[in-house]
Amino acid sequence: MTTADAFETPDLMLALPEIWLLAMACLVLVVDLFSKDRDHTPAFWLTQFALVSTAVITINLQWGVDATTFSGTYVADDFGTILKVAALGLGFLGFAYSRDYMRDRGLLTGEFYMLSLFAMLGMLVTISAHNLLTLYLGVELMSLCFYALVAMDRDSPRASEAAMKYFVLGALASGMLLYGMSMLYGTTGSLDLATIREAAATLEDNRILFLFGLVFMVVGVAFKFGAVPFHMWVPDVYHGAPTPVTLMIATASKVAAVGLFLRLIGEGLEPLIADWQQMIVILAVLSLLVGNTVALVQTNIKRMLAYSTFNHMGFILMGLLAGAPGGYGAAVFYAVTYAMTVAAAFGVVLLLSQKNFEADQLTDFKGLNERSPLYAFIMLLLMISLTGIPGTVGFYAKWLVLKATVEAGFVWLAVLAVAGAVVGAFYYLRIVRLMYFDKPEGAGPQPSGSGGFRAVLTLNGLAVLALGIFPGALVAICMAAFAP
């Protein structure tokens, strides 16, 4: 237990990114209320400014720092900085891609920006949490925003159904997470992750209680990852939600999930590595198996990306389960680059979507090369990156993870993952085939979107290639964040 005596004046500057983002979100709330602009242009630009400025503040104030404040409930460190900046950047991409789509469907409301910003805030809080309470509140803040965002399109029964499932299952998972945390609190008498870590290192006969809580928490975290068998919500939600929301859930929230894992399990329960490593192995194996097999038979690209997510989550978990700096660095690198690649893939889907038309069927990609060679090429880059073919960033991500896995002594797991990636090549390269070798049925959707959208998407796609050729800097940053 903690008393008020333990209180010291918080270092607000250290927590400035979160404070700033919250202030900006409230500003967006007010500005949008009084703005007459039908397209919510001020909200859009303010939001983008908020994300960029927060990222800048984060880098300036938190990179190279390792400090806690708010009586140890908040921590700022290197890998937190990486994850935060990545989440903010992915949010930036999401907003840049989603304007036309949301406007065409009458969904471009101020609330979209606000809730997304609050979701971002939730991610930042999660990543920076150093206390079970903060961790849980951050996750809930993020999830709550997403539940509402999924349900945004009230006229779509599919969206409502997706939101309902997401909400109920999410609540169930949160309950498990909380239950597990309560076990830890009951055993150690503390919510502070550092204290819990110390307690975990000197376990005696109350070990079973710890493990009991650990399983519940792993389940809660696995749900956020969408790892099999806690994955059932993912395809329905990806499919049902408006594509921009899917984009955010598929990208930024995964980065936050990595943060959640690293804080709660990687940091707080590090002494129990022998136990949770086994659990994560099972989750990773199931994810790899299920993700690849089911993605094969999908005809909807959003669903296909959802199922293939499991495969990639399997890879991220492989990096995490190594439980070593190299593995964590690899997992962070994987999560960041994977999210970036998938963001661009959803961006292409959004680009092809038009009013009253969702370009989310695989057949919509037929003959894309004839209609738009540039975006067909970008999609090609993304697909080969997701497959993990050398030359794109996906290869390095996979390679780093496999290296860490082998070093951790799980050679068979690495072999399985590679076999899975080979199966994965089939459904990724199928899109390439459709784009380049098939004739479209009818005219096929044309890319449509504003200049800014196209420019950002093009840069995003090329970044996948550029990082594939020059991965050194990003790898070095990710590895440095975990260097002992």
Added chain:
Amino acid sequence: MKTIYLLIVLFPLVGALIAGLLGSRIGREGAHWVTSLSVGISFALSLLVLIGLMAGWVQPFNGTVYTWMVSEGIRFEVGFLVDNLSAMMMTVVTFVSLMVHVYTIGYMSHDEENWPAGSLAGVNAYQRFFSYIALFTFAMLMLVMSNNFLQLFFAWEAVGLVSYLLIGFWFNRPTAVFANLKAFLVNRAGDFGLLLGIGAVLFYFGSLDYVEVFAAAEADPDRTMSIFGGAEWKVVTVAGILLFIGAMGKSAQAPLHVWLPDSMEGPTPISALIHAATMVTAGIFLVARMSPLYELSEVALSFILVIGAFTAFFMGLIGLVQNDIKRVVAYSTLSQLGYMVVALGVSAYAAGVFHLMTHAFFKALLFLGAGSVIIAMHHKQDMREMGGLKQYMPVTYWTMLLGTLALIGFPGFSGFFSKDAIIEAVHASDRAGAGFAYLMVLLGVFVTALYSFRLFFMVFHGEGRMDHHTREHLQESPRVVTVPLILLAVPSVLIGLFTIGPMVFGGFFDGAIFVHRANDVLAYLGQDYTGPFGFIAHGFVTPPLYLAAAGVATAWFLYIKRPDLPPVIQSRLRPLHAVLENKYGFDDLYIKGVAGGSRALGGFFSRVTDARLIDGLLVNGTARSIGWAAGVMRRLQTGYLYHYAFVMIIGLVVMLTWFVFGAR
């Protein structure tokens, strides 16, 4: 200085990108200006660096420009090693490249005639061509400036790629497509050796950096490895021979030489730039660069010596029976490359590189001269339809004469110095195989003179054998063609005179090329060296000069005095002629034997193993079972909320049971 080195490399790349990507916007003029200018700047800077190095106000540079990644302590980098050797190569490459750029403006000016009317492929072909040659210059510079094996390999492949693209530049011609495929495949065989060599170096010396590798090899020169069974091989021998196999592919040494004659299907400027002056000498450069490694292995050097000697004589012999003007020059290139390799084989690296340089000038000159003739002949290349061109094309005639004299080693010309230095070095060497090599190179001198003047007399002297229409249009080529000829003729004649002292017998390559004292034949020869004129005087008492003179006289007798004789000789020596016509059967062996055999084997595998076993059983079987699994999984995804929740609960309970209560 690092910036300057970067600029030298990047200018051609930028030029290539502009000409290639914006070709349709900037037009023909823009394309040849931007590429020529960028290569020109590169040349100027390279020359500056070379002069600086020689004058001493530039220090040799060895440094990293960009670290691509670091893995297990092995650095994968882009870096430059600029010393006298690479600076000389840079200058030669950029100079010849610049000449070729200018020449191409004239040579390709009517390129649209080479494409089928209205074909899409011909659109912007002119700009594409300039883009390719600028890109080649970039890749070649990266190759010679590299300070590590990885960059070397990339650049090695890059020049191979551009060579492939340019041999098949007129890709509507089946022969060109065949030739570029052949070049690519044969080079693949060599590159495989190179890659294995690099792998061996990395494995045993633990680094990709030249300097580190040399130091590691020097530290433990007698390290051995066993390849098959118990036979122990020195690591340096194995690595050296493997690396040299790569060099054999690129530098067209027998038996991997078959692609070079066919590569003449490409436009002539390319033959001059890539297949005579620069790319094919990459192998020579490689071995010279690796001299600290090769010096540790007598066996590898003997291997090199024998290969080179074989190539030098027997390839020249084929040149005697060729009728295509470019092919004659191509076989001459093979033979000359053989000379360079021989020099490497007797540890006379400096002499090999020296010959590389002089050869680059006079062979580029010969090719461009041949190109000039081809322009005048409306792209006919058969020498039997030429003759008497002297009166129509004086500039081409005189420059070609200078080039030919340089090639056969006329005293005082650049080729004389370099070739005599090699022959003397072989004579002085006591390496295993040196006796055989000496015989080969001596006979080679006779053969060289014979085929060179055969070409010369058949094209420029005697009676014109072309048809009436062609004869009416015969005229000297335009300025853009003749000016490069003249500019190349100058170094072809003079450069040997001025540079033999420092390059072969002086200390020009000190620090860049390393020779063990016991092997240093050039130092031995250098004891008697009194200056270039003394060297010329010495030439009069050694056999090569007389052999060359005999060759010229024979050519004169056969093709000027008694032009009726050659057919008679040909019919008398029919079996020998047939062997030469068939190029000793290498082509048949490769095409029918290796390629045909592979295809037959591939066909067998495709029909039996692939279709039945792999496709039928493994692939389709796997696909079927995965499809089945996917179906099952998909059925689990019912859409019912309580099913989903239930799956989660089951997962939780199973994990609880397993981890909390199981096992422990």
Added chain:
Amino acid sequence: MTLFIFYCFAAVLIFAATMVITARNPVHAAMYLVLAFFNSAALWIMAGAEFLGIVLVLVYVGAVMVLFLFVVMMLDINLEKLREGFVRHLYIGLPIAVVMVVQMLLVVGSGIMDPATLPSGDLPIPEDAGNTALLGSVLYTVYVYPFELAAVILLVAIIAAIMLTLRRREGTKHQDPGRQVKVRKEDRLRTVDLPRNQQSGSR
């Protein structure tokens, strides 16, 4: 004595919770839930956490459950249909539930949850300050960051609720108080001059 009261409340709690699941009438189920809340509140107060107990009654019983009852009554849900699956799936559900119960018993019964071994907290509760005051003092000092976060979550809940419910759709009836207030008599009342002669005619 305390122990006896504890077991009484606990027994009622478990009974009420079981009835929430099994009751056929949704209103009954909701009422059982209220009962369950009351009992847990009592247990908490017994454990010395009187603030939590009070909040549970105030918030859950007073606000949440009342709202819940409203909704249940308004919507007229046919629970019969919803419950069909209950028995049908019992054959897998029950074993799982049993397994979980057994596991929990194992954990709890293994003796490690003995209050003597658990860290009871190094905090002696002062005589003069109650649980509420202590909670308050900690909430605004040490836990100010989580507290603020909770406030943000509430804000998000408001925004989300408004976004999901406040909307204009064709065919739905809604009132606009602003427009109702702003109405002038001219908008509703139309005075018409009728020709006098017609009146006289009719008379």
